[in-house]
Amino acid sequence: MFNPETLIRKGLPKGHFKDVAVRSLLGGLTYLVVIIAALLFGKIIIDGAPVLFKAEAPFVDFNFLTAKNETLHVFDDATGKRHQLPASAYNDYLLKHEGATIYNEQTYSYSGGGILGPIVGTALLTIGSMVLALFFGISAAIYLSEYAKQSPFIHAVRLAILNLAGIPSIVFGLFGFSVFVLAVPIITVTPSDRSLLTIPIFIGNAVISFQGWNSSLMAGCATLACMILPVIITASEESLRAVPQGFRDASLAMGATRWQTIRKCVLPFSLPGILTSSLLAITRVAGETAPIMFTAAVAAKDDLPWQGLKNPFEILSSQVQALPYHIYTLAAKIPSSEYTQRAQYGSVFVFLVLVAMLSLGSMILRAKLRAKLKW
Amino acid sequence: MPETLNQSLTRQDEDTSVAVKNLDFSYGSSPALKDINLEIPANEVTAFIGPSGCGKSTLLRCINRMNDEIPVARITRGGIHIGGIDIYDSSVDVVKLRREVGMVFQKSNPFPRSIYENVAYGLRTQGQRNKAIIDQAVEESLRAAALWDEVKDRLQESALGLSGGQQQRLCIARTIAVKPRVVLMDEPCSALDPIATAKVEELIWDLKNDYTFVIVTHNMQQASRVSDKTAFFYMGELIEFSETSKMFTNPRLKRTEDYISGRFG
Numbered sequence: 001m002f003n004p005e006t007l008i009r010k011g012l013p014k015g016h017f018k019d020v021a022v023r024s025l026l027g028g029l030t031y032l033v034v035i036i037a038a039l040l041f042g043k044i045i046i047d048g049a050p051v052l053f054k055a056e057a058p059f060v061d062f063n064f065l066t067a068k069n070e071t072l073h074v075f076d077d078a079t080g081k082r083h084q085l086p087a088s089a090y091n092d093y094l095l096k097h098e099g100a101t102i103y104n105e106q107t108y109s110y111s112g113g114g115i116l117g118p119i120v121g122t123a124l125l126t127i128g129s130m131v132l133a134l135f136f137g138i139s140a141a142i143y144l145s146e147y148a149k150q151s152p153f154i155h156a157v158r159l160a161i162l163n164l165a166g167i168p169s170i171v172f173g174l175f176g177f178s179v180f181v182l183a184v185p186i187i188t189v190t191p192s193d194r195s196l197l198t199i200p201i202f203i204g205n206a207v208i209s210f211q212g213w214n215s216s217l218m219a220g221c222a223t224l225a226c227m228i229l230p231v232i233i234t235a236s237e238e239s240l241r242a243v244p245q246g247f248r249d250a251s252l253a254m255g256a257t258r259w260q261t262i263r264k265c266v267l268p269f270s271l272p273g274i275l276t277s278s279l280l281a282i283t284r285v286a287g288e289t290a291p292i293m294f295t296a297a298v299a300a301k302d303d304l305p306w307q308g309l310k311n312p313f314e315i316l317s318s319q320v321q322a323l324p325y326h327i328y329t330l331a332a333k334i335p336s337s338e339y340t341q342r343a344q345y346g347s348v349f350v351f352l353v354l355v356a357m358l359s360l361g362s363m364i365l366r367a368k369l370r371a372k373l374k375w
Numbered sequence: 376m377p378e379t380l381n382q383s384l385t386r387q388d389e390d391t392s393v394a395v396k397n398l399d400f401s402y403g404s405s406p407a408l409k410d411i412n413l414e415i416p417a418n419e420v421t422a423f424i425g426p427s428g429c430g431k432s433t434l435l436r437c438i439n440r441m442n443d444e445i446p447v448a449r450i451t452r453g454g455i456h457i458g459g460i461d462i463y464d465s466s467v468d469v470v471k472l473r474r475e476v477g478m479v480f481q482k483s484n485p486f487p488r489s490i491y492e493n494v495a496y497g498l499r500t501q502g503q504r505n506k507a508i509i510d511q512a513v514e515e516s517l518r519a520a521a522l523w524d525e526v527k528d529r530l531q532e533s534a535l536g537l538s539g540g541q542q543q544r545l546c547i548a549r550t551i552a553v554k555p556r557v558v559l560m561d562e563p564c565s566a567l568d569p570i571a572t573a574k575v576e577e578l579i580w581d582l583k584n585d586y587t588f589v590i591v592t593h594n595m596q597q598a599s600r601v602s603d604k605t606a607f608f609y610m611g612e613l614i615e616f617s618e619t620s621k622m623f624t625n626p627r628l629k630r631t632e633d634y635i636s637g638r639f640g
Contacts, residue, residue, distance in 0.1 A: 249441065255475075
């Protein structure tokens with residue numbers, strides 16, 4: 001017989017303390033992660049924000065974003081006043097005060113001026129590699145999702161693509177160096193001495209020479225594209241599969257060809273998904289150091305990539321500065337002091353803001369497109 | 376020797392009957408249809424009935440080769456002839472075949488585009504660029520599907536804003552916009568309420584002079600209302616095929632009678 005009295009609790013239930021302990025432990029670990037993130041962001045924002053922002057209007061120090069990167073000169077003048085000047089301003093100072101003696105001079109490479117070069121280089125690398133990765137990635141995803149029949153071979157291909165995503169980025173860097181920098185074929189009339197193989201093509205003196213693209217923007221873009229390709233393929237394939245089969249069936253049943261079906265009934269509806277996941281891939285491309293350090297990036301460059309070129313295509317074979325590599329150089333190659341902090345924390349802060357903006361953009365875009373595209 | 380399927384089928388006087396001959400069909404190693412022989416007459420409505428999994432939808436999808444999309448599915452023996460042409464012959468262009476043999480699916484599947492674009496889709500894929508022709512075809516198809524009066528003021532709005540019944544009629548309009556000879560319908564009313572169902576049935580009745588209809592249905596009343604002929608399938612076999620009036624009043628076999636009267640299935 002049911003006795004309602006048994007439902008009434010007497011004292012603390014069995015296992016109460018265990019329950020509380022487990023809950024506190026799990027909660028504590030979760031908040032620990034939040035604390036770590038807060039400390040990391042807090043440190044960068046506290047030290048980096050003053051570089052970019054200032055108290056008076058227009059509140060943003062555009063000079064740091066728009067000036068070229070230079071060596072920083074620190075010295076005392078005869079009156080004992082301490083100066084911190086980037087190389088160009090330092091030279092002006094010397095010209096203006098000809099014959100003046102300066103004391104305690106120290107120089108810090110890459111720490112003066114702004115970071116326009118690295119920002120521009122990162123933008124070019126990101127755009128170039130995303131264009132390449134999207135073209136190859138979406139093509140491969142369409143093939144895998146729409147054309148390929150399920151077979152052990154296709155299964156193996158998928159597995160290979162997934163494995164590619166797990167390869168450390170430094171390996172991609174070395175791969176890019178040995179393939180894109182040293183080995184890919186180019187058409188030239190003056191093959192390099194280290195060319196692996198030359199094949200005459202009988203148009204003038206031109207030959208196909210397997211000598212690579214040198215360390216250049218295009219070698220860097222190709223390397224970064226290889227690195228991000230598995231992510232793009234996987235994300236694109238998922239977006240393509242998310243399009244209801246009914247659309248394909250309806251289109252085919254109306255006498256559309258397979259390619260028409262893909263172009264009009266599958267791709268348009270999966271493109272928002274592909275693009276939003278690709279925006280997340282952008283943050284990874286923009287942030288990687290290892291793939292570009294042997295293939296595209298230089299620590300110092302006086303000109304912007306498009307300056308001093310004979311034709312616009314030469315930009316592809318020019319080396320660039322890049323934000324992550326710049327940060328690496330500042331952190332690893334320059335002795336840290338009160339004078340280098342501005343460049344170091346400023347660069348990291350700007351980089352963080354850029355990445356945060358991209359992530360935020362992708363989240364907003366995703367929310368908007370999801371609201372618009374429903375079936 | 377067939378020239379192209381398109382040429383022979385677009386002739387108005389051409390026989391658009393569908394003949395299924397000794398058809399065996401299997402998914403991988405499991406047979407789905409066994410030795411089906413069936414003559415579907417032109418410009419009539421033929422209903423396929425039978426319990427779930429009896430192969431009626433499979434046979435329907437064989438008629439416009441939609442089963443080609445399923446990797447393991449294949450015909451193991453026999454074939455299907457439309458207007459005397461073997462549609463599984465290697466010389467048949469499956470794209471052209473599907474323009475002549477349209478299909479309406481169980482789940483209404485309008486594209487998330489405007490009503491107008493949904494109906495214009497088939498014509499556009501065939502390369503029709505002339506806006507006047509497309510406009511006219513859209514209106515005619517929507518009228519034929521008894522949808523024109525309900526949507527004529529909002530052709531540019533999303534098709535997803537329509538009710539379930541309207542969406543299914545839009546799918547029918549979209550299918551007949553490319554002027555097929557044969558229209559296959561796979562349980563077109565299974566998700567519709569009785570009023571929307573009545574509208575779809577009425578439209579099948581109105582259109583049957585111009586099209587050969589094959590309709591798969593689980594609804595016995597529907598089969599008896601709309602069809603001229605009925606085929607009863609069970610376990611991948613064609614059990615009985617005759618005039619609908621005859622089958623529903625005086626079925627030849629006990630099993631057919633049991634199914635129709637709801638005693639099993």
